[in-house]
Ligand SMILES: Nc1nc2c(c(=O)[nH]1)N[C@H]1C(S)=C(S)[C@@H](COP(=O)(O)O)O[C@H]1N2
């Protein structure tokens with residue numbers, strides 16, 4: 001998502017980031033059925049018509065890839081080289097996962113709920129369908145949905161048509177797309193994407209800590225105009241309203257601070273209401289940029305649980321959870337040699 005798309009409360013579908021481990025699978029809506037089974041009393045088979053006929057909720061949810069910010073780490077971990085753009089907020093429409101599990105009748109002794117996608121490929125030398133799990137308690141939360149629509153339209157192929165999981169507050173890897181089955185297990189699920197990938201670890205062989213909810217982050221829309229190659233921004237001397245968004249999957253955002261000197265001094269930004277309890281909050285800051293010079297703009301978010309963004313990056317093998325403050329180099333100056341637009345004659 002280009003960072004200027006943070007101007008929208010709800011990200012237009014074509015501007016929402018995408019992450020696809022393997023290929024987008026071909027799924028025919030007519031033949032489609034979700035299978036719910038494993039450690040349940042009544043295994044279910046639900047067609048798309050049956051799923052969409054169920055009671056539904058629409059929730060605005062911010063999704064962020066756990067690897068967002070990875071490309072800023074050095075040495076750069078191998079994987080999708082996100083700078084900071086792997087985020088977006090959509091209105092997802094779907095039905096309660098808990099109601100489906102209740103209908104299937106989860107048996108005592110159940111531990112995990114596994115979500116299997118229809119997409120298959122090889123990762124870590126293992127041939128696999130994309131699969132992730134949640135503990136039974138996390139799966140039973142009110143806000144967890146099986147969604148068939150995004151921003152008021154059927155899911156597009158790239159975002160999981162015809163059905164995906166949405167787990168508000170969690171990093172992107174949890175929201176399994178192209179969902180083909182849900183399996184309740186009596187043992188903790190040890191699939192590749194769950195047990196091997198998505199761990200914060202700094203040394204090979206360390207078991208690490210599983211990545212779960214989104215850490216707090218604030219991002220600003222880079223002000224002014226960019227240099228094509230370096231992406232340094234140029235601004236005319238003036239008072240500039242800086243705008244951005246902030247979110248956390250751990251607790252509501254309570255503070256965003258802005259710095260124009262690379263994080264040496266901070267001032268509080270103004271916060272608007274969150275788009276929903278599970279979505280980002282817009283913030284603004286009136287920056288006095290009347291003095292020409294070189295600046296480094298930063299933004300830092302803090303949530304109600306006291307989690308704040310670190311100033312320095314925390315390197316790790318997979319490059320996950322890098323929520324260090326954003327840094328935007330800006331040059332304030334009178335515009336350089338300019339090519340007048342042709343329509344001004
Ligand atoms: N089946 C399946 N689900 C998936 C993935 C995938 O590759 N296959 N990628 C995950 C990851 S890592 C992210 S960040 C989000 C991205 O969702 P989006 O492409 O709709 O933004 O989908 C998640 N769900």
Ligand SMILES: [Mo]
Pocket residue numbers: 019064065066067172173
């Ligand atoms: Mo991701």
